[in-house]
Amino acid sequence: MxxxxxxxxxxxxxxxxxxxxxxxxxxxxxxxxxxxxxxxxxxxxxxxxxxxxxxxxxxxxxxxxxxxxxxxxxxxxxxxxxxxxxxxxxxxxxxxxxxxxxxxxxxxxxxxxxxxxxxxxxxxxxxxxxxxxxxxxxxxxxxxxxxxxxxxxxxxxxxxxxxxxxxxxxxxxxxxxxxxxxxxxxxxxxxxxxxxxxxxxxxxxxxxxxxxxxxxxxxxxxxxxxxxxxxxxxxxxxxxxxxxxxxxxxxxxxxxGGNAPFLVFDDADLDAPVAGALAAKMRNIGQACTAANRILVHRTVAAEFTRRLTERMAALPMGRGVADGVVVGPLIDRAAVDKVAALVADATGRGAQVRTGGTRAEGAGNFYPATVLTGVPDDARLCHTEIFGPVAAISEFDTETEAVRRANNTPYGLVSYVFTEGLARGLRVSEALEAGMVGLNLGVVSNPAAPFGGVKExxxxxxxxxxxxxxxxxxxxxxxxx
The missing domain is CATH 3.40.605.10 (Aldehyde Dehydrogenase; Chain A, domain 1)
Incomplete structure (x- = not known):
């Protein structure tokens, strides 16, 4: 048509x-x-x-x-x-x-x-x-x-x-x-x-x-x-x-609103969390309340996870949504682009590094490229507000206790994501996370047959x-x- x-x-x-x-x-x-x-x-x-x-x-x-x-x-x-x-x-x-x-x-x-x-x-x-x-x-x-x-x-x-x-x-x-x-x-x-x-x-x-x-x-x-x-x-x-x-x-x-944490533990098979992060982050160009907002990766696997995710994000074609092969379409309006650009600038100003993207697109339309940031500090604004754009913000953790504490350090509680090969750890962490939904080794939780909703704010x-x-x-x- x-x-x-x-x-x-x-x-x-x-x-x-x-x-x-x-x-x-x-x-x-x-x-x-x-x-x-x-x-x-x-x-x-x-x-x-x-x-x-x-x-x-x-x-x-x-x-x-x-x-x-x-x-x-x-x-x-x-x-x-x-x-x-x-x-x-x-x-x-x-x-x-x-x-x-x-x-x-x-x-x-x-x-x-x-x-x-x-x-x-x-x-x-x-x-x-x-x-x-x-x-x-x-x-x-x-x-x-x-x-x-x-x-x-x-x-x-x-x-x-x-x-x-x-x-x-x-x-x-x-x-x-x-x-x-x-x-x-x-x-x-x-x-x-x-x-x-x-x-x-x-x-x-x-x-x-x-x-x-x-x-x-x-x-x-x-x-x-x-x-x-x-x-x-x-x-x-x-x-x-x-x-x-x-x-x-x-x-x-x-x-x-949401502020979804995405936890990657050291025993995870990295193919799964990379694919899961891509799905949880880039669904709807990142404009989803379920989007992975804070990607927390165990320090021992952070470098390799970042390399793989950056490679995948950098390869995503950007353009008008009706064009063949496009994955990164426009954001909803110019204000959305301005917000994402300001959040990235704030994070880099606090020490985060840009691995790919990070600069608004030129020309007509409300485009912002797929972006990966590493070394994102917890006081960065994008850790406390919904990004609502194609920006993957990565930081590292050392222990399970630290990961759960940081994941729960938000007034929001819509969805959380956990990637681990350990069944006991997966269930333990899922139960400890303050969220209405948890994706355990799963990057998309929405399903008409499942109860969708959150806790806290x-x-x-x-x-x-x-x-x-x-x-x-x-x-x-x-x-x-x-």
Missing amino acids: LEPDAIASVPTDLFIGGAWQRTARRMDVEDPSTGEVLCTVADADPGEAAGALDAAVAAQAGWASTSPRARSEILSRAHALVLEHADRLALIMTLEMGKPLTEARGEVVYAAEFLRWFAEEAVRVDGGYMSAPGGGSRFLITRQPVGPSLLVTPWNFPLAMGARKIGPALAAGCTCVIKPAPQTPLCTLALVDLLTEAGLPAGVVNVITTSRAADVMTPLILDGRARKLSFTGSTAVGKHLLELCARTVMRTSMEL SGLGREGGRVGIEEFLETKYIGVPA
Whole structure:
């Protein structure tokens, strides 16, 4: 499919109550590899957003009473449609977000799997029955949908994050209003268009695109009728949203920032951690909350690990994501490039050495080359904030105790990576790490069938896995006389 055709295939208006609604205000969607405007989409105001919530509230009772099997079948049809349109969706994703086309195709499959997983979970929501321990009554335990839900997705995985939130909400019987990131609204609009084709009733999913998130979302959160907020984004914004949600005691799921340590022990077969580091660091050009942020390598193998990783990183082709063979696409915008450049400059100013890359690319687009730094001190800024770019920051350790202590020395706790050939050490270290997820000899942990989420300031709740649907269900106890 040609690039203009792919963009032209996407609706660009608000989707409210089962209809596409045009607005007077529009916002640009840019190609981060060129800076050119791909198209314009609707730029919602608070009134239009309120209309989307009205539609979700109106549809809630009907959707909640729809049989689990019927909800499951709609999600199953949506899964098939996403795969049927995989090439088109991947091209849309690459154009609006920048990731290489091969990786975008992988995300389409990943997104579709969330729809299939929650189609299967929709028919497995259960409850309980028991007699009161003291006699005299019986307990019925039922599970019911939370209610209208607000879903806020990030720009870095624009299709998968929409599917990961919409899938469990629909499976549980919740209607929703979804707000995609302003940089990447097209994947969400295309996904909802396919959900409509799959038979989703009007008002069950509503989409508001906007450049004024705070003005638009704050009234919806404080309205009182929405009973759930699922947010993926920065910790700073997540904390603010939690404060707002506290006013109406709204249920929340928060998938926030990360600062993932990547530990390589001296008994590791270096082929595995080098491949794992490449995957954990370069997925999505490093723009992932699960990205390896601090690579800690045992001193006795650090030189050889660094040599191998540097060789692999230096060979990664950089360019526009639609070009054949490209691995390093553009970062999302110029501010992202500026941030990465500033973090590298800070680290080198504190004594880190550049092994490859380390200088922003010239010319159009938001490019920064794959970079390897060694001798990175713990006080470097990039050790305390998400890099969100293709920079591998390596430092050395001497003992297991030191490695765990340094790995845990962060307010974040999303994911950690451990590479060792020792089973006892692998389990011991995995249990000691303060993270919601651990990749033990594995560089990519994300899987729709696994619970995704963190501890500490990395978030609340889990997405995916058997517990993913629990985030959209309330437990009700009904007492019955014996």
